[in-house]
Amino acid sequence: MHLRVGLAGLGTVAQGVLTLLSEQADVISARAGRRIEVVRVASRTRREEAVLGDAQFSHDLASLTDPSEVDVVVELIGGETSASELVQSALGAGQSVVTANKALIATQGQHLAELASNNGAALRFEAAVAGGIPVVGALRTGLAANRISRIAGIINGTSNYILSAMANDSADFASVLAEAQRLGYAEADPTFDVEGIDAAHKLAILSHLAFDIPTAFDAVYCEGISQITLDDIAYAAELGYVIKHLGIARQDDAGVEMRVHPTLLPKKALLAKVDGVMNAVMVDGHASGPTLYYGAGAGGAATASAVVADLIELARHSEPAPTVPTVAKSLRSIDDAVSACYLRVDCLDRPGVMAKLASVLSAADISIESIIQHEAEVRRRGEDSWVPVVITTSAVSEARMNAAIASLAQLPEVHGDVTRIRIEGLA
Numbered sequence: 001m002h003l004r005v006g007l008a009g010l011g012t013v014a015q016g017v018l019t020l021l022s023e024q025a026d027v028i029s030a031r032a033g034r035r036i037e038v039v040r041v042a043s044r045t046r047r048e049e050a051v052l053g054d055a056q057f058s059h060d061l062a063s064l065t066d067p068s069e070v071d072v073v074v075e076l077i078g079g080e081t082s083a084s085e086l087v088q089s090a091l092g093a094g095q096s097v098v099t100a101n102k103a104l105i106a107t108q109g110q111h112l113a114e115l116a117s118n119n120g121a122a123l124r125f126e127a128a129v130a131g132g133i134p135v136v137g138a139l140r141t142g143l144a145a146n147r148i149s150r151i152a153g154i155i156n157g158t159s160n161y162i163l164s165a166m167a168n169d170s171a172d173f174a175s176v177l178a179e180a181q182r183l184g185y186a187e188a189d190p191t192f193d194v195e196g197i198d199a200a201h202k203l204a205i206l207s208h209l210a211f212d213i214p215t216a217f218d219a220v221y222c223e224g225i226s227q228i229t230l231d232d233i234a235y236a237a238e239l240g241y242v243i244k245h246l247g248i249a250r251q252d253d254a255g256v257e258m259r260v261h262p263t264l265l266p267k268k269a270l271l272a273k274v275d276g277v278m279n280a281v282m283v284d285g286h287a288s289g290p291t292l293y294y295g296a297g298a299g300g301a302a303t304a305s306a307v308v309a310d311l312i313e314l315a316r317h318s319e320p321a322p323t324v325p326t327v328a329k330s331l332r333s334i335d336d337a338v339s340a341c342y343l344r345v346d347c348l349d350r351p352g353v354m355a356k357l358a359s360v361l362s363a364a365d366i367s368i369e370s371i372i373q374h375e376a377e378v379r380r381r382g383e384d385s386w387v388p389v390v391i392t393t394s395a396v397s398e399a400r401m402n403a404a405i406a407s408l409a410q411l412p413e414v415h416g417d418v419t420r421i422r423i424e425g426l427a
């Protein structure tokens with residue numbers, strides 16, 4: 001008996017799924033062991049450009065949650081309200097669900113996994129992280145024998161595009177964002193992407209799979225890229241680094257740490273070479289060693305590739321694979337994190353200022369690795385002239401660095417906020 005699919009949504013990804021299932025129908029049937037057929041489609045708008053074949057169309061999402069007609073519901077409407085209702089209703093009826101909805105899985109994943117398990121259904125979400133890159137499958141199966149110590153990834157194409165274009169074209173954040181919006185790489189409201197929320201959703205999902213913890217989006221520390229300046233990019237380059245927006249999760253005996261923030265990476269690091277809208281995820285397993293997954297993190301066809309992979313897996317097995325059992329572990333606060341830092345402190349151009357900065361850091365027991373001040377960078381504001389001083393430090397706890405930054409900001413010679421960007425070697 002073929003696998004009967006009910007498709008929710010007719011947007012970018014849903015149209016990609018319809019195209020891929022139709023273009024690759026014979027290969028997919030052969031690999032899945034049976035035909036995969038979209039029998040029902042439900043969406044707010046009947047988009048004429050979408051070719052539905054023999055599928056019945058309805059505006060009513062509830063038309064999909066009929067287990068006598070539909071085996072698997074594919075949720076591609078996005079958002080958290082209607083999508084959650086649909087997914088819960090399908091799982092409650094014993095239908096398996098495939099979704100690309102990272103916000104839904106990151107915030108409600110635990111509850112939905114239990115619902116699936118209680119009703120003998122499967123919940124699959126390969127497309128929810130890094131679009132076309134099969135990293136969910138790698139964690140679920142390929143690396144399943146490993147104790148994972150770290151995940152580090154560029155998991156938001158929009159912010160990576162913006163940082164890459166700022167570095168390559170010497171254009172500031174606002175103008176690159178406007179260009180990204182014009183090209184369709186950034187939404188009209190870019191907050192989710194540039195403030196790191198989308199990456200935090202994905203990191204919560206990856207951490208769930210890697211560390212066997214319930215999805216815990218609220219425990220992910222999140223900082224965006226909107227404060228990164230061309231000065232920071234140029235100083236980072238001078239120091240041998242590239243600025244990337246990374247999601248980093250680590251597990252050790254003390255627990256699990258999850259954070260998303262701009263990061264200075266050495267130019268020679270593999271992730272430093274990932275440019276434009278591309279995504280990449282590095283996973284360190286104790287047996288596998290470091291592994292790296294690279295590819296398109298978004299786009300109709302790439303994301304459809306992941307959705308259809310989930311459908312093929314479901315078609316291959318008559319029994320759903322068990323959901324990942326989770327264990328509560330200590331989720332560490334950002335205050336516990338330890339990293340080397342880049343500091344940019346805009347200072348009045350007066351003698352003795354560097355010594356004052358150094359003494360504040362020394363009083364906080366923070367070692368300076370390097371310090372840069374270019375006389376050519378002196379800028380004027382009213383009567384004052386000021387100059388950026390850039391300092392890199394050795395590894396220091398967040399709490400200690402926060403206190404030192406607060407002390408630096410109180411110096412009368414310091415102008416405006418102190419910029420801090422964490423440095424990762426990814427060794």
Ligand SMILES: NC(=O)c1ccc[n+]([C@@H]2O[C@H](COP(=O)([O-])OP(=O)(O)OC[C@H]3O[C@@H](n4cnc5c(N)ncnc54)[C@H](OP(=O)(O)O)[C@@H]3O)[C@@H](O)[C@H]2O)c1
Pocket residue numbers: 008009010011012013014042043044045047061075076077078079082100101102127128131297298299300303
């Ligand atoms: N696009 C990507 O590259 C990408 C990559 C990875 C993951 N995803 C995820 O995939 C999902 C779909 O993304 P997309 O880019 O395909 O979105 P999209 O182009 O905006 O399409 C969404 C579709 O769902 C319909 N819809 C929205 N709310 C609905 C509701 N309450 N009831 C019925 N239909 C509704 C929309 O109808 P209208 O036509 O009336 O608007 C539209 O057809 C999202 O969860 C997204 O985060 C997307």
